[in-house]
Amino acid sequence: GAVVSQHPSRVICKSGTSVKIECRSLDFQATTMFWYRQFPKQSLMLMATSNEGSKATYEQGVEKDKFLINHASLTLSTLTVTSAHPEDSSFYICSARESGRRSSGNTIYFGEGSWLTVV
Amino acid sequence: TQLLEQSPQFLSIQEGENLTVYCNSSSVFSSLQWYRQEPGEGPVLLVTVVTGGEVKKLKRLTFQFGDARKDSSLHITAAQPGDTGLYLCAGGRSGSSNTGKLIFGQGTTLQVKP
Numbered sequence: 343g344a345v346v347s348q349h350p351s352r353v354i355c356k357s358g359t360s361v362k363i364e365c366r367s368l369d370f371q372a373t374t375m376f377w378y379r380q381f382p383k384q385s386l387m388l389m390a391t392s393n394e395g396s397k398a399t400y401e402q403g404v405e406k407d408k409f410l411i412n413h414a415s416l417t418l419s420t421l422t423v424t425s426a427h428p429e430d431s432s433f434y435i436c437s438a439r440e441s442g443r444r445s446s447g448n449t450i451y452f453g454e455g456s457w458l459t460v461v
Numbered sequence: 462t463q464l465l466e467q468s469p470q471f472l473s474i475q476e477g478e479n480l481t482v483y484c485n486s487s488s489v490f491s492s493l494q495w496y497r498q499e500p501g502e503g504p505v506l507l508v509t510v511v512t513g514g515e516v517k518k519l520k521r522l523t524f525q526f527g528d529a530r531k532d533s534s535l536h537i538t539a540a541q542p543g544d545t546g547l548y549l550c551a552g553g554r555s556g557s558s559n560t561g562k563l564i565f566g567q568g569t570t571l572q573v574k575p
Contacts, residue, residue: 348503374561385467385549385568386504391561435503439561450494450561452503 345369346438348453355426355460362422363456365392365436371416372438376450377409380433392419392436426460433457464488467550467566474540475574482535482569484550491555493526493533494563498547507535540573547571 345368355361365375373394378386390411391399398411408430410422419438423430435455466485474480484493492511496504508517510526510533517524521544523536533550547570551563 346503376561376563378565383547383568383570386551386565388562388564433501437561437563450506450563452496452505455501455503457501 346436346451346453348434348436348456350456351454352457353459355458357427357460358425360422360424361426361458362420363434363436363458365419365421365438365453367417367438367440367451370438370440372419372440373416375413375419375436375438377411377419377421378435378437380435380455382433386435389421394419423458426458428460431458431460464564465550465552465566467569469569470567471570473572473574476541477539478573480537480540480571482548482550482571483532484534484552484566485532486552487531488552489530490552490564491530492553493530494551494553495524495533495535496549496551498549498568500547504549537571540571542573542575545571545573 347366347368349364375392377389379389380386388401389404392411392413394413394416400406408424413419433455436453437450439450464486468483494509495507498504508524513528513530515526521538525534547568549568550566
């Protein structure tokens, strides 16, 4: 089946530094990927829609200059948290929809998630 | 603004009991999905419902999509400790700009005690 992989699964960085999280679709192409943020015991909050070859679309309240998204190929999207602060510590999850696939509903494949801790 | 209201948010029951989780909205969704998530992992899709009034069964789990496609429910029969986890409903909207974009409910943390 389709698999979406995230890397790294866990990362610790110092305040003020930047950290990049990768989201890869391993056996299908995805023109669109999505980035979510999740705090412990809470639900997923959509941060942005990553579009291959074009600018990402950010949800209201999400700082585009802080959370840089690049979708340079049909199988890879990256999320870079710039000038990280402790409050950016969270679980970041990506999802992808297979391109060109006709489905009866929005069947989405999720990555395993990436834990970010900013110290 | 949370468009999907999920309830209850926490549920602790004994093994063998039945339970129902509700997902309600004032908005219409083209599809609704239910996920189960373990701590530190990504959500795993349980079911997708797309037709108003649709009922799907997955072993002891029964999913229903409201006639107006604004609400859904998940019913678990004879819950087992292995059912413990975070259950999430997520709605999808129609339109090319919304394809793949999901709005999640607050989630229901279920604990089934042996």
